[in-house]
Amino acid sequence: MSITVIGAGLSGLSSAFHLSRRFPNSRIVVLERQAKLGGWVNSTRTNQVLLEGGPRTLRPNGKSVLELINLLNLQDQLVTVQKSAPAAKARYLYIPPSSSSPFALQGLQKIPATPKEFLTSPLTRLLIPSILREAFTTSNRPKGATDESFDALFSRRFGAEFARIFGSALVHGIYASDSRKLSVKSAFPSIWQLEDAGRGSITRGAVKEMLFKSKPKPEDEYNLGDLPKLMQGVSVYSFKNGMQTLTDALHAALVRQPNVTIIPNAPVNSISKIQPDTFQITHSGSQTHYTTHLVSSIPPQSLKHILRPSPYLSLPPHTTPLMLANPQSSVQVVNLVFPCAPKHIHPQGFGYLVPRPLEDYSSWTTKHKHGVLGMVFDSCSLHAQDAGGDNMTPEEYYDNGKWTKVTVMLGGPYGFPSSGSALSDGTGDVLPRELEGLLDTLSVHLGRPLPKPVQWKVWNNYECIPTLLPGHLERVEELRRCVEGRGKGKERTGITLVGAGVDGVSVPDVVKSGRRAAYAL
């Protein structure tokens, strides 16, 4: 058996790693379009500060990642944030001033997390009535509905204002997309299930869940070593040298395996099944490669352009719309480093999210220029990655740290910033005009003047997260039937689809997706 993995992002690397362990005698080849492996994971250290261009933190409930940490021996590189730390507890919303907001809420607002905060927060005026009304409203899911948008569900249960302010912000922070487009059943299955469990009410479902905790579903078995013990009391974690520690370690482990070959700079031009058990892959222009099994970790949209039907692989006509169904969000990630302690820049916490504006996304950017989705206060959770930070508590660093690093996320449903390519990395005294404009916007959000950053880094993450449209789960099932040959009476084609386009979008989800592919083969 020979297996070829297309794509060396996290799901591709995870597939290859688990395949190489499961099939030590099979030939495994990984073809990656770019020179660098690891996909959206990008960590870089400059001027003693560690900056991230993609995911930056992980939660300890993601067992697939804990298993990799254990198998790759990365325990001593972990940087953890305790549940008691301010970064784990304080999250904010920035609500732009607007005369038509019924609650006259504006500015940076802490999302209440304790009973006392629930009683005193200005957000309570919107939260409590919406939640109470939801708990006492009978089921109103449209008859026969099998899925709907996140915003449609939140609006019919909690009201349109609640859905816009809380729902859209949550969706910005995870999917960088418009909550009116995102499928609630695919993106937040637990919310859809709570509505079922509460006979139409999410609140009643949540209370029921708390009182009569349902049996945990049987899970895959993971090799976790002593990590569950290490992760006790941890809210989120990363690595001293950032998330790339994980992808670099996977890469190094694969290079050590005699049966694995990784080929970077190898864009795939076409895949055809030329025999009942042979695929022909052309890559890097005219190179030809043959394999019996194929794991595709690239987005289905990209696979569509290279997968050719043949007498040995008939793809029904509806395969193409299934592959192209979901749009993808592009996010501009801007790291800023200020030469002072975080207390001068922002409140203590994880960061803030900005809800969908009252007017349309596009008219907002025309008027206000910057479509900011949110900001992460990186120094509050990840100061131990930076010079002088590893011996300080979060509180000490907040008051006395040498640097403040924050990350601003722009784009998504606002469209990719037109200044995208204009804004580039830099250091020093002279700020580009574009950056000055962005700093003005951020100083309005934070309610204080901001000093000049000493360093800024811009990551243009084009099409980095799929927006799962309603009906996604059914479409993926059908796509798997067409491409993998899954289903009753079907013969397996030898292709396996993995990655964020067909499974979940989080880091643990994509790692799990690759792992499953290896164990399902």
Ligand SMILES: C=Cc1c2[nH]c(c1C)Cc1[nH]c(c(CCC(=O)O)c1C)Cc1[nH]c(c(C)c1CCC(=O)O)Cc1[nH]c(c(C)c1C=C)C2
């Ligand atoms: C490039 C920007 C990204 C945005 N979302 C994601 C990326 C990579 C993916 C993502 N972010 C979160 C989750 C949930 C994971 C989980 O903990 O279960 C996913 C799939 C949560 C999250 N959101 C932000 C952060 C820092 C995190 C923690 C995980 C991580 O580091 O990615 C902030 C944030 N992410 C995005 C925006 C617009 C944003 C705003 C502040 C988009």
